[in-house]
Amino acid sequence: MVDYPVIRDGAHKMSKLSKLTWLITRGLSVSTSCEKEDKEIGNGRYLHLSSWYDNDDNDDRYTGRRSRTFASRAGGGERTASAERSRTRRTRGTSNNDSERGARRTEQQQQRQKNLYEKRTTVQSSGGEQSSQSLSSIDCPHFGTCPGCVVSTNIQDIDVIESAKLYFSSQSVQKHAIPHNRKDRKRYFHEEEEEFYKVIIPSSITSWRSQAKLAVAPTSTWSRSSGATIGLYARHSHDVLSIPECKVHHPSINRAVEMIVEATKKVRTPVYLEDTGEGLLRYIQLQVELSTGKICLTLVMNAEKLKECQPHLSFLVKELKRMDDKRRCGIRYGVIAMTPAVIPYLQEIRLGGIPSMVHLLFGNFEGFSEIAREVREAIPEGSKVCEMYAGVGLLGLSSLLYHGKLKADGKLDRGLKWLRCRPKNFDSGKTRGDKQWRGKNQQSRRNRDTSMKDLMDKMVSSSNTSDDMSTSKDQPSVTYTVANAASALYQGQALGADVLIVDPPRKGLEEPVLQQLCQPRNSKQPYVENANMLSHLPRHTINWVNDVRTLIYVSCGFDALARDCDQLLTSNAGWKIESATGYVLFPGSNHVESVVVFRR
Ligand SMILES: C[S@@+](CC[C@H](N)C(=O)[O-])C[C@H]1O[C@@H](n2cnc3c(N)ncnc32)[C@H](O)[C@@H]1O
Incomplete structure (x- = not known):
C-alpha cells in the first residue's frame, strides 16, 4: 500500500x-x-x-454504481487471451499434484481474467442498459498541474513497470525460475515469447480511489x-x-x-x-x-x-x-x-469475501482484492499458513475464507490447517500476548479492549454465516499476535508453516527475516510447531522457517523487492521463482504492487 x-x-x-x-x-x-x-x-x-x-x-x-465507468487499454482482449494461454501452458510437464493444482489455478485465473476484462470494458448507462466501451485515458482536467498522476494514458507504461519487467526477465532471475514458467521456454516449445512479469490493471482506471x-x-x-x-x-x-x-x-x-x-x-x-x-x-x-x-x-x-x-x-x-x-x-x-465502537455500526456487506470494514484502510480496495485473490490461490489446500507484516490481516483472512469451501466442481477444499497473523501495530499497544480462538464458538472474552480480536471474530463468523457454500466442519485455528516480524520469527511463529506470506512496507524485509529465509533447510531439524520443542538446540542453529515451502511476497516497493529477490535466489535456501505479477493498483501513479511466488 x-x-x-x-x-x-x-x-x-x-x-x-x-x-x-x-x-x-x-x-x-x-x-x-x-x-x-x-x-x-x-x-x-x-x-x-x-x-x-x-x-x-x-x-x-x-x-x-451507475455512473461508474470501467476502462481498459486497447489490446486488453489480446493480452487477456495470451495470459490465459500462458497459464494453460504453465501446467505442462508438472507432477500429478502440481498439474491438478495448476489446472485449478488456470481455471480460476481464466475466469478472473474474463471477469476483469468484462468489467473493464463495460459502462453502465444511466438507463441501466449495458454498453461496451473501451477507455484508455483517465482524462482528468487536473492532469499536468496536479501532482497526483504521472500518466493519463497508457497507464502501465511507467518507469517502475519497465524496471520490473527488465529485472524479472534478466538471466540472473530466469535461471532460478521454475522451468515450465521460464521465459526461455520459447526455445523449447516454439511458443511466442511473453514477459515473465505479468501486468494486470485490477480495477477501473477512474474512480478507483x-x-x-x-x-x-x-x-x-x-x-x-x-x-x-x-x-x-x-x-x-x-x-x-x-x-x-x-x-x-x-x-x-x-x-x-x-x-x-x-x-x-x-x-x-x-x-x-x-x-x-x-x-x-x-x-x-x-x-x-x-x-x-x-x-x-x-x-x-x-x-x-x-x-x-x-x-x-x-x-x-x-x-x-x-x-x-x-x-x-x-x-x-x-x-x-477500526476500534470496537465501530463494529456495531458497520454493515456486514462482504466484498470478495471480506467484510466491508476492512476496505476503509485501502486506497483501492477493489484492486487490492485482486491481489488477495492471487495470494489465496497460490496457497495449496490443507496448508499451515503464517502471515507476517499482516496489517489488518486481509491476505491471510481472505485465504482462510477461501479455502475449506465447497468448490464449483463439487469437491470440498481441505481448508487451511491453521493461520498465524503477525501484524505490528494494529491495536496501539492494547493487545497483550496471544489471543487465540478456535472457530466461532470458543472465543476468548478476556480482553474487551482487543479490537483486533473483535474484528477477526466478526470476519470469521460472517464468513461462516453469510455464504451459501457449505464450510468445513473442522475450523482452522487462527491466532493473531501483535509483534514485529523479526521477533515473531524468533518466537517460532513460522515453525511448522508450509506457507509464509509477507507484505512488508516499502523498505522490504527486515534483515533478520531475510537472513532466515536465505538459510538452507536443515533436514535434521525435527518438525515442530512450537519453539519450546526446540529448546534443547542452541538458538543460533535453529532454522525458524525450516518447513516453509511456499513464500508469497507482496511488495509495494520494487527496489527493495529486487534486492530481497536477489538475496533469496542466490542463497542456498533452494528458492525458485514460480511467478511474478505486477498490479497497477493506483492507475495514473508511477507505482506497481508486485506479487512474487517462490517455491522450494
Ligand atoms: C504493506 S502493509 C501490509 C498490509 C496488509 N497486507 C493488510 O492486509 O493490511 C505493511 C504492514 O506491515 C507493518 N509493519 C511495518 N514494519 C513492520 C515490522 N517490522 N514487523 C511487522 N510489521 C511491520 C505496517 O504497519 C503495515 O501494516
Missing part, C-alpha cells in the same frame, strides 16, 4: 496536533466521546475526528469567509491545489469535499495557516464505503484538546448536518475507525 503523498510530505511538520476520535450518531450534534489514540503522525499528536457522510442511498448518481487524505489551506489569508481550499500540495511546494474534478477519486469524495468547502465558507472555519501556525482545520481524510457510497470523514485539527476546537467545530458540524438535511447527502452516523 502506498501512503498518499500529501500527508507524508506534511506529516513531519506536525508539532502541536493531537489525535482524538469522535463519535456522533444521527440526531446528536456533537458527542464528546473522544478517544485519544497512541498513534502519531510524524513527531506530533493530532486531533482526529471521524464522522460518516451518507450519499443518498437511493440515488445511484452518488454511489457511483476510495480513500483520500487531503490538505486544507485558507482560500484567502485576509478573509475567513472565503473558506478553505482542499486538495493536494502542488509540486515542490506547500501550496494547496484544489482538485474538485479529480477523475481517480470516487465520486463521493469529490461531492463531500465540495460540501465541506461550502460549509467552511459559511461558518467561517479558521483554517490552518502554515506561515503562522494558527488556525484549526489542517487535513481531512475521506474513506468511502463502496457498497453504499457513504463517506467516513476525519478532520485533523491543529489542537491538543477537543475544547480548543470549539465553538468552530460545532458550527462546522451543524452546517454539514444542515446541508445533509437539505441535500440528503450528509451525516448519517459516526464511527471511530
